[in-house]
Amino acid sequence: MQDERLIIAGREFKSRLWVGTGKYKDFVETKKAIDAAGADVVTVAVRRVNITDRSKENLLDYLDPKKYTILPNTAGCYTVDDAVRYARLARASGVSDLVKLEVIGDERTLFPDTAGLIEAAKILIKEGFIVLPYTNDDPVVAKKLVDVGCPAVMPLAAPIGSGLGIRNPYNLKIILEMVNVPVIVDAGVGTASDAALAMEYGADAVLMNTAIAGARDPIAMAEAMRYAVEAGRLAFKAGRIPRKLYATASSPIEGIL
């Protein structure tokens, strides 16, 4: 039975559209897009503070951690050690004990190294992290991640930034059936219909960055995505008609002249 609220690890989220913060023109645009999307979960990357350029503003000056759930990611980590290190640093900042765990396996596709991902997840879960893993569309891997303690899984729709939409809807549906935790489709969304589709299949949320930030009009696209996620979710809960090969007349035969 689907609860309408999105609940992960005991935390409640209002919006089922999660957004990333990369590739925007500036922080002002970032905030406008996030608000147009109605998102309350935003992902951020962990990096060195720029100590030489003091004028550099901080992202958190625009995104109040009290108003938004800041979800640090381990973007750029290709090894278990790096991902674990970055996760620990993210948590030490005091902003969040959630982590979107990324262990990247390949530079061109940015697909996850699933073996490393599972290993890093195990380590971090033992240390009390709430691990949300960026994974691929393999249901076996998704199940393993849940078994080691991840309270949700984040299977990719397609390569990060590719805009291809859901490449393997069949696997996504299998994942939705096989795991009993929230499934957040993450990466590869291109336009509104992709997000709506993910929700129609039964995903619990969608995470996207490039689809909004890279659009010609990011603010408009953010709004489109907001409606798409809502529409997809409503359609899923409404229960669609089956697909049929042949017509089923909508009007009765009686009364025909």
Place this chain on the structure above:
Amino acid sequence: MQILVNGERRDATLGTTVGDLLRELEIRSDRVAVEVNLEVLDRQEFARRGLREGDRIEIISFIGGGSEELIQ
């Protein structure tokens, strides 16, 4: 003494703490994580942890972005 901060050499006086360093750099301590010689520090240690010659310090915060940023 000389220390390394975010990969850059820097002079510091003996007895400088992590908290002192953050103040010198005008960095808010409530927004960052600090690592000294690969050890992630607890926030409460900032005031107590004295820096020594050759210490490698990483001051970390959050930026907008994800993995796609790297392939630019």
